[in-house]
Amino acid sequence: LPQKRRPSVIYMSYQECTGCLESLTRSFTPTLEYLMFNVMSLDYDDTLQAAAGFQAEAAREAAMKANWGKYLMIVDGAIPDGNNGYCTAAGKSALQSIQDVAKGAAAVVAVGTCASFGGLPMANPNPTRATMVSDIVTDKPVINVPGCPPIPVVITGTLAHFLTFGRLPDLDHLKRPIAFYGNTIHDRCYRRPFYDRGEFAKTFDDEGARNGWCLYELGCKGPTTYNACATTKWNAGTSFPIESGHGCIGCSEPNFWDRGDLYKPL
Ligand code: SF4
Ligand code: F3S
Structure with a gap:
C-alpha cells in the first residue's frame, strides 16, 4: 500500500541557548521520538540531525521544494535584526534564512520566550537588536509557545494539534494556545x-x-x-x-527579564 508522507517540519535555531530543544526532548506524552517516527518528518534541525554542512542544507532545500506551502516551520531563538553576521549559517544571515524558510511554510511555531517575545537576547541593552519572530514573519500564521524554556508537553501538544488537524489551535491575544496558556x-x-x-x-x-x-x-x-x-x-x-520553593518569575511573559522585579511583590 502506498504510504502517506508525514508532514514536513523544518526547525530553525537562532539566538537561543538550546534549552527549548532540551526541553522538547523531555516530553513524555507525546514523546519527541513518537512524533518523529509516527507524526512528522523532521527534515531539518541542526542539533538533532545526523547530517552536517552541505548535506544538511541540501536536505532542508529538498524538503522545502517538495513541500512548498505545506511544511511547518519551528523557530527557536530571537532574530538578530541589527547584526547581519550574527547567527550566520551556510553563508546566510539569520534574517535572510528566516525569511527564506518562512516563505514556503504553512505556519510558524515560535518556541520559547526568545522566539515568541525576544526574551533574553532582547533584554537591555539588546546589542544585536534581537527581534521576535512575529515582527519578522508577518504574512504567515505564527503560534507562540513561550517559556524559558516552554513546558515539554506544551511544545509537543501544540505541534501534535497542528500536525493532526492541519489548523492552528485557538490562540490568545499574544498568539499563545489557549489550551495551555488560558489560565494564570x-x-x-x-x-x-x-x-x-x-x-x-x-x-x-x-x-x-x-x-x-x-x-x-x-x-x-x-x-x-x-x-x-x-x-x-x-x-x-x-x-x-x-x-x-521558588516563586514564578513569569518566564512565559514578554519582558520578564527587564522588569527588574524578580524578587519584589507585584
Ligand atoms: Fe501560588 Fe502564591 Fe504564587 Fe499565587 S502568588 S501563584 S498562590 S505562590
Ligand atoms: Fe516559568 Fe513561572 Fe512556570 S517561571 S516555568 S511560568 S512557574
Whole structure:
C-alpha cells in the first residue's frame, strides 16, 4: 500500500541557548521520538540531525521544494535584526534564512520566550537588536509557545494539534494556545489557599516557607503569568518552580527579564 508522507517540519535555531530543544526532548506524552517516527518528518534541525554542512542544507532545500506551502516551520531563538553576521549559517544571515524558510511554510511555531517575545537576547541593552519572530514573519500564521524554556508537553501538544488537524489551535491575544496558556499559574496554584488566607512566606527559610505558604511577597509572578506549569508540571508531572520553593518569575511573559522585579511583590 502506498504510504502517506508525514508532514514536513523544518526547525530553525537562532539566538537561543538550546534549552527549548532540551526541553522538547523531555516530553513524555507525546514523546519527541513518537512524533518523529509516527507524526512528522523532521527534515531539518541542526542539533538533532545526523547530517552536517552541505548535506544538511541540501536536505532542508529538498524538503522545502517538495513541500512548498505545506511544511511547518519551528523557530527557536530571537532574530538578530541589527547584526547581519550574527547567527550566520551556510553563508546566510539569520534574517535572510528566516525569511527564506518562512516563505514556503504553512505556519510558524515560535518556541520559547526568545522566539515568541525576544526574551533574553532582547533584554537591555539588546546589542544585536534581537527581534521576535512575529515582527519578522508577518504574512504567515505564527503560534507562540513561550517559556524559558516552554513546558515539554506544551511544545509537543501544540505541534501534535497542528500536525493532526492541519489548523492552528485557538490562540490568545499574544498568539499563545489557549489550551495551555488560558489560565494564570495563580489560578491553579496549590498554594492558593494560603494566598486567600493572607499567609505569606517573608523569606525563603522562615517558618511560612517551611509550611509551604504563598510566595507572593517573595516576588512570585504567578498572578500575572499565563502558563500550564501548575497543572501539567515539569519532569513528567513531578513538580514545578513553586512546588520546589521558588516563586514564578513569569518566564512565559514578554519582558520578564527587564522588569527588574524578580524578587519584589507585584
Ligand atoms: Fe499565587 Fe504564587 Fe502564591 Fe501560588 S505562590 S498562590 S501563584 S502568588
Ligand atoms: Fe516559568 Fe513561572 Fe512556570 S517561571 S516555568 S511560568 S512557574
